[in-house]
Amino acid sequence: MKKLLVVDDAEFMRRSLKLIFESESFEVIEAEDGYAAVKLFKQHAPDVVTMDINMPGKTGIEAIKEIKAIDPSAKIIVVTAMGTEEMIRESIQQGASNFIIKPFEEDQIKEVVKKLV
Amino acid sequence: MTDTPKLEPMLEMYVYETIQLIDRLEQLIMDSEVSGDLSEGMEEIFRIMHTIKGNSMMMMFEGIAELGHVTEDLFDYLRKTESVQPDYEKITDLVLDGIDHIKTSVHQLQEGDDPLEKPEGLIDEIKEYLDSLTFMNLDDATIAEDEKDESDQDKQKYYIAPVKGDEKTTSKPPETLRAYEVVFRFSEGCEMENIRAFSVVHGFKDNSVDMLHIPKEIVEDENAIDEIKQNGFKMLFRTGDSDESVRAYFDTVAFSEGMSINLMSNEDYDRALRTYLGLDDVSEDAVEALEQSEIIEPEIIEPETIEAESMKPDAFVDENVQVESDAVSTPMEDLPSQVADTIENEIGKDKQGENLDENQKIDVEKQGIQKSTDKKTKKSKPEVKSSAQNYISVGIPKVDKLMDLVGELVVSESMVTRNPDLVDVQLENFDKAVRQHRIIINELQDIVMSIRMMPLAMTFQKMNRLVRDMKKKVGKDIDFELRGQETEVDKNVIEQIGDPLMHIIRNSIDHGIESNDLREERGKKERAKIVLEAKHSGGDVWITVKDNGQGIDPEKILSKAETRGLLLKPKEEYSDREVYNFLFHSGFSTKEKVTEFSGRGVGLDVVARNVEALGGTIIIDSEVGRGSEFAIRIPLTLAIIDGMMMSVNKSIFVLPITAIKESFSAKEHDVIVDPEGNEMCMIRGVCYPILRLHNRFEINTECRDINDGILIMTEYDGNVSLLFADAILGEQQVVVKNLSSFLEKVDGISGCALLGDGRISLILDPAGLVNM
Numbered sequence: 001m002k003k004l005l006v007v008d009d010a011e012f013m014r015r016s017l018k019l020i021f022e023s024e025s026f027e028v029i030e031a032e033d034g035y036a037a038v039k040l041f042k043q044h045a046p047d048v049v050t051m052d053i054n055m056p057g058k059t060g061i062e063a064i065k066e067i068k069a070i071d072p073s074a075k076i077i078v079v080t081a082m083g084t085e086e087m088i089r090e091s092i093q094q095g096a097s098n099f100i101i102k103p104f105e106e107d108q109i110k111e112v113v114k115k116l117v
Numbered sequence: 118m119t120d121t122p123k124l125e126p127m128l129e130m131y132v133y134e135t136i137q138l139i140d141r142l143e144q145l146i147m148d149s150e151v152s153g154d155l156s157e158g159m160e161e162i163f164r165i166m167h168t169i170k171g172n173s174m175m176m177m178f179e180g181i182a183e184l185g186h187v188t189e190d191l192f193d194y195l196r197k198t199e200s201v202q203p204d205y206e207k208i209t210d211l212v213l214d215g216i217d218h219i220k221t222s223v224h225q226l227q228e229g230d231d232p233l234e235k236p237e238g239l240i241d242e243i244k245e246y247l248d249s250l251t252f253m254n255l256d257d258a259t260i261a262e263d264e265k266d267e268s269d270q271d272k273q274k275y276y277i278a279p280v281k282g283d284e285k286t287t288s289k290p291p292e293t294l295r296a297y298e299v300v301f302r303f304s305e306g307c308e309m310e311n312i313r314a315f316s317v318v319h320g321f322k323d324n325s326v327d328m329l330h331i332p333k334e335i336v337e338d339e340n341a342i343d344e345i346k347q348n349g350f351k352m353l354f355r356t357g358d359s360d361e362s363v364r365a366y367f368d369t370v371a372f373s374e375g376m377s378i379n380l381m382s383n384e385d386y387d388r389a390l391r392t393y394l395g396l397d398d399v400s401e402d403a404v405e406a407l408e409q410s411e412i413i414e415p416e417i418i419e420p421e422t423i424e425a426e427s428m429k430p431d432a433f434v435d436e437n438v439q440v441e442s443d444a445v446s447t448p449m450e451d452l453p454s455q456v457a458d459t460i461e462n463e464i465g466k467d468k469q470g471e472n473l474d475e476n477q478k479i480d481v482e483k484q485g486i487q488k489s490t491d492k493k494t495k496k497s498k499p500e501v502k503s504s505a506q507n508y509i510s511v512g513i514p515k516v517d518k519l520m521d522l523v524g525e526l527v528v529s530e531s532m533v534t535r536n537p538d539l540v541d542v543q544l545e546n547f548d549k550a551v552r553q554h555r556i557i558i559n560e561l562q563d564i565v566m567s568i569r570m571m572p573l574a575m576t577f578q579k580m581n582r583l584v585r586d587m588k589k590k591v592g593k594d595i596d597f598e599l600r601g602q603e604t605e606v607d608k609n610v611i612e613q614i615g616d617p618l619m620h621i622i623r624n625s626i627d628h629g630i631e632s633n634d635l636r637e638e639r640g641k642k643e644r645a646k647i648v649l650e651a652k653h654s655g656g657d658v659w660i661t662v663k664d665n666g667q668g669i670d671p672e673k674i675l676s677k678a679e680t681r682g683l684l685l686k687p688k689e690e691y692s693d694r695e696v697y698n699f700l701f702h703s704g705f706s707t708k709e710k711v712t713e714f715s716g717r718g719v720g721l722d723v724v725a726r727n728v729e730a731l732g733g734t735i736i737i738d739s740e741v742g743r744g745s746e747f748a749i750r751i752p753l754t755l756a757i758i759d760g761m762m763m764s765v766n767k768s769i770f771v772l773p774i775t776a777i778k779e780s781f782s783a784k785e786h787d788v789i790v791d792p793e794g795n796e797m798c799m800i801r802g803v804c805y806p807i808l809r810l811h812n813r814f815e816i817n818t819e820c821r822d823i824n825d826g827i828l829i830m831t832e833y834d835g836n837v838s839l840l841f842a843d844a845i846l847g848e849q850q851v852v853v854k855n856l857s858s859f860l861e862k863v864d865g866i867s868g869c870a871l872l873g874d875g876r877i878s879l880i881l882d883p884a885g886l887v888n889m
């Protein structure tokens with residue numbers, strides 16, 4: 001079974017993604033901030049990561065950096081709201097594989113994730 | 118909750134989280150209003166609005182999302198700007214209005230309706246207020262335009278991708294380098310095509326020796342978006358990767374359409390490169406002359422050195438790719454459209470996720486709980502992580518099941534340790550083990566019961582809001598104090614106690630507290646004050662509302678009762694307490710005018726009923742001119758009680774041991790019958806009434822002679838009764854179950870219990886047995 005690590009400080013977002021991907025036979029691990037993201041990434045070695053880059057504390061971008069340092073081939077999808085081009089660009093430069101913009105449809109997020117695994 | 122429609126899981130989660138956020142937000146904003154300082158909560162308020170905005174956007178609730186957005190902007194500005202002097206009252210009002218809108222919308226969602234229309238007025242108001250702030254701070258304008266600090270240095274023009282020291286490409290012998298042309302479009306509505314293109318380019322950077330793409334400028338130039346939309350995105354590159362891995366990479370590009378991956382001959386590639394760069398031949402110098410190109414190791418492999426195999430595009434037939442042999446030789450400006458037409462994705466949302474059994478959840482604190490007993494408790498301080506707390510959600514059925522099981526466990530433990538087989542046996546080690554066992558089970562019982570316990574804080578905060586709104590409306594200056602918010606009660610109580618409390622407080626503000634003028638007239642110097650307090654006492658929770666208003670005038674009440682023919686005895690014989698109880702009669706109201714808030718006379722009787730439903734009682738105390746106090750006593754949920762079993766013929770009754778003072782068998786000469794036929798018994802010089810249980814509950818029993826049965830002295834609230842039963846059967850711990858709602862409520866019976874042997878017993882309620 002494929003593993004997905006969902007990183008977002010909003011519980012609602014984590015649960016929504018969990019719902020969506022568990023029905024696609026993914027094992028979903030939740031992290032609520034950048035620290036947990038890196039820790040859980042090390043622990044579970046997921047196949048793909050979705051990362052909210054608008055989190056307080058350790059930002060998504062820092063987490064991306066650290067995860068990429070642990071595993072350069074890590075597949076990270078950045079989740080963000082409109083109007084954050086600069087952040088998206090920086091995430092990509094730090095190694096994010098793709099991005100998706102809120103609000104997104106279920107099919108869109110599924111496509112993005114599945115394409116990477 | 119009654120019949121709320123089942124919500125699909127995502128909506129339910131949204132509702133649940135939003136309610137939590139809103140409650141927290143309300144608390145923060147009210148606290149800051151009181152303290153006059155927004156700075157502490159500002160950061161958290163900002164984050165809450167941000168989260169609400171994000172969640173609402175996901176659910177397509179535009180009204181709430183935009184409201185969240187403008188509020189977030191406001192607080193973003195406030196938290197970043199030192200020099201601004203915010204108008205706290207205005208901000209509080211704005212935020213509270215926003216909270217109300219969201220609350221109402223969420224409520225509608227719970228009912229299965231749509232949320233409210235976008236609150237245009239409020240949104241504009243917030244925007245205007247923010248504008249007024251920024252306008253005033255124009256000199257500090259640098260703050261308003263902060264996001265522009267992104268590096269202009271980061272401009273990377275990907276004319277030619279830099280070659281990293283990558284073993285894959287550099288150590289490969291030149292002949293294994295292949296040139297590709299990749300063209301594709303992004304699907305309709307995927308947004309930010311230029312940045313998507315950038316991510317595709319960036320992701321392959323390390324795998325290619327050199328690369329060029331059309332359009333050239335993708336990051337800086339927003340026109341690129343249109344260009345890509347119209348003409349697609351084209352990439353040409355040279356790579357040492359296998360064909361397989363190249364195709365695998367481009368397979369991961371999400372939202373792409375019409376992906377075409379073609380091999381090019383090296384000559385064609387060079388030609389393309391030259392045309393692209395506007396040069397005649399590719400040389401190292403020429404490349405270096407390109408401004409702002411980031412070439413770390415300019416290892417441009419000269420075309421001449423490549424032993425190019427002739428690789429004609431026709432040689433490769435890939436079903437997924439439309440191969441056009443002209444493709445490569447056409448000038449760059451004329452990109453052939455080899456892309457299939459986009460097909461609109463009919464994205465139907467599947468809203469039938471699995472429905473949770475209950476539409477309610479309760480949060481369970483992971484750490485220790487607060488107990489009012491003197492047992493050692495593992496009370497760890499909750500982590501102060503503001504909005505992210507250590508909670509997990511548990512469905513209520515699970516908790517109920519857990520409680521039932523623990524109840525049964527306690528009873529079964531009792532059955533083991535009080536087993537008749539062991540009555541006369543001395544078992545020292547066994548006793549030790551039993552004691553230990555007991556301790557553990559008791560602790561388990563306490564913790565499980567406390568799972569459903571929650572602090573009254575939230576409910577009290579609502580009262581805060583009520584008082585604030587009301588005192589403005591009626592124009593009275595009132596201080597409102599909360600005490601004991603952290604006192605915990607069963608979840609059920611939390612749900613039911615809100616309305617009664619609100620009514621009592623409304624009464625206090627409306628009728629109890631005098632208008633400012635009147636207070637002055639009467640020489641009342643101290644400020645009008647209402648105190649809402651909660652505390653544990655014995656096995657009960659006491660919630661009191663006390664005010665320093667004008668008190669309740671017994672005369673007025675008696676007069677009204679008289680006119681309604683409610684008096685059973687002369688006025689003078691009524692104690693104050695009894696007079697106040699008239700207030701709980703339905704239809705009773707001494708207020709001439711019916712105000713918006715109270716005075717309709719349907720309030721206090723409903724309050725009394727609600728309190729009764731929780732197994733509690735309500736007591737009024739008052740002094741004319743000084744103030745009033747409404748005290749609600751609610752027993753803590755005792756799922757398990759220590760009871761004394763007694764029999765009346767075949768029926769078994771259980772009386773809580775706490776209510777029993779003593780028991781004894783009567784002797785004839787102790788029993789007296791008064792002129793009205795009431796039996797009484799003289800104990801140590803005092804007469805107590807006898808209550809024959811078989812009479813009371815109409816049970817046929819052989820045992821009618823007072824000498825044959827047993828008298829049990831029962832006390833409640835200062836009143837004593839002697840219950841007469843056939844026999845006492847012994848002490849037993851029982852699990853209390855409520856009587857089903859279809860059974861009529863009987864005075865004197867508070868519930869039922871399942872005994873260890875399967876029989877059912879009725880639990881006697883002392884309150885109903887002593888008030889005769």
